[in-house]
Amino acid sequence: MAAVFAPDFLAPAGRDVHVTRHFSPTSGIYAEKDNNFHAEKPRQDLTQEATFCDWVSIYQTHTGAGLPVLSDGYFVRFDAEGTHEGTTLKKVRIEGSHETAIFIRSDGETVHFEGNVSKWGRPDNVFGYTFAQCIARINTILQSKGLPPFTAGKKGEVNTPNGWRTQWTGARITRLDLTENFAAGSAEDAYHFMRFLAAQQASRLKTGTHGQGETVDFGRGSRRVYSKAYLKGPELLKHAAKPNKTQTDFSKEYDPYLNDLANWCNSVGLVRFETTYKSTFLIDNGQQFLGGINMSKLEADFKERQTVFTRANCDVEDISSLDAKTLAVYRMWEAGDDITQKLSRSAFYRYRAALLPFGVDIAIKSNVIKFQPKTRVIKLEAVKMPDFYKMPPPSFVRLVA
Structure with a gap:
């Protein structure tokens, strides 16, 4: 699978562009704990195979590193009196195969990355990668652009208005999506289950139904956390080209593998559960640092949110x-x-x-x-990867300039 990169737009030659830096929002002074202020490796608590990571938003400041400036132009802000307030670089869209994309920005010191790295350059992401594997993929892409990898940095304590707190000098995470697949047994039972799910309530989060009932979500618009379930088969078919359809220069090419995969998803009644953890939630739960993230703790919360899907067997009228x-x-x-x-x-x-x-x-x-009425029980089961599934190793990232 080849990925085609969009052109890089650097600062115009011979012209200084003053960019507003995006430093880590820390306050106070770092203190060396027990006079042993040293770099530590990020935790290697990997999620279980059933749980994957999709979208990751992350950034890191490398003070005085003199990194390449990478952007797609910039936004300039002025106040009502015309005084310059700041300049923000626009992210570069990195195109991948199968109409996938990720976004990178570097102002010379701070590097930002965001996107669904698990799906990037792949025809699908029915099965994806763990968080640690996604970070490895991201760092491979950064290396290809002449940028340093995201690291844990050094661990220390900072004095805040709420007392001393542990912080890291390395990368910070502002969004993280976790996902897991379940099988309802058939396409018919999957739709029955989604109708059952639409009547459930997840804590104080608002429940919504979208499409033809293929998607049910909880907490849309929340600044902290957002969960949804959807049928993966219909979602794949919606974006796949139809067989025997007249092709044009702008139409998608028919991919029999993708259609076979969508049909397999329908045959097992694949229900996808995803949760987006946003910056506010990550900060409040001490999960915003790459060096200090505890995936076991985060996954425990992810499993807890799944109880809305499995709190009771789905009884449907037979x-x-x-x-x-x-x-x-x-x-x-x-x-x-x-x-x-x-x-x-x-x-x-x-x-x-x-x-x-x-x-x-x-x-x-x-x-x-x-x-x-007589009822039958729909019970969600774990999903095994089919033998024909194409799963490239997480280290596989082929770049074409």
Whole structure:
């Protein structure tokens, strides 16, 4: 897989561009703990194989390093009186294959990175990489651009208004997305599960349903954390080219692998669960430093948020096998209609006999006596990677200038 990079836009030759620095928002003075102020390696607490990392936003300041300036132009801010307030460099969009992209910016000292590094340069990210593997991929990309890697830096304590706190001088994380796959068993059961999920409540987070019910989210617009579940098969097919479709210079090329993968996702009823941890949440929980991030702790929170998906088995009415006419009669009964006034005597008893095995007696109005229909249980299971899945090693990053 080849990745094509967009052109780099550096500061114009012979012209100084004064850039507002983006230093780490620290206050106070670092103190060496026990006179042993030394660099420490970042924690290597890897997430379990079932949990992957998608999007990462991270930055690090290398004071006085004289790094290459990497940007796609810059924004200049002036106040109402025309006084220059600051200049911010625009991020360079790094194009990858399969219409993927990541973003990098360097002002000569501070390097910023953001994007879905797990998906970058790949046709899909049904299965992805751990956080540690994603950082390794990011550092490989930075190296190709002549930029230093993100590191843990040095550990110390800083005096803040709330007392002494542990901080690191290395990279800081401002967004981190974790994700996990579940199997409902079939496409039909997956849709049933999403309807069940749409009626659930996750703490104080607002529940929303999008598309044709393929996506249910919790906390949209939150400044701290945002979770969602969606059906991966329909999502893949939505972005895939259709077979036997007339191709143009601007249309996507049909990829049988991607369509086979989407069909496999549908066959197992793959439900994707993702959680976005934003800067406020990371800071409040002491997870903003690359050197101090504790993935075991973060994953524990991720698992806790999954309880909205697994807090109870999903019981759905087992009426999917009914023919269209019998199902229509059931819906009329469920709405409270008097079925005896809707059908002939023979038809009434025929449909009554068909529905009684499901716990429904249309001879009694549903708004008079509540019958409990027969149900079947949809239980989410872990998902195993199919044999045909193409999973490049995390170190594989081929760059084409």
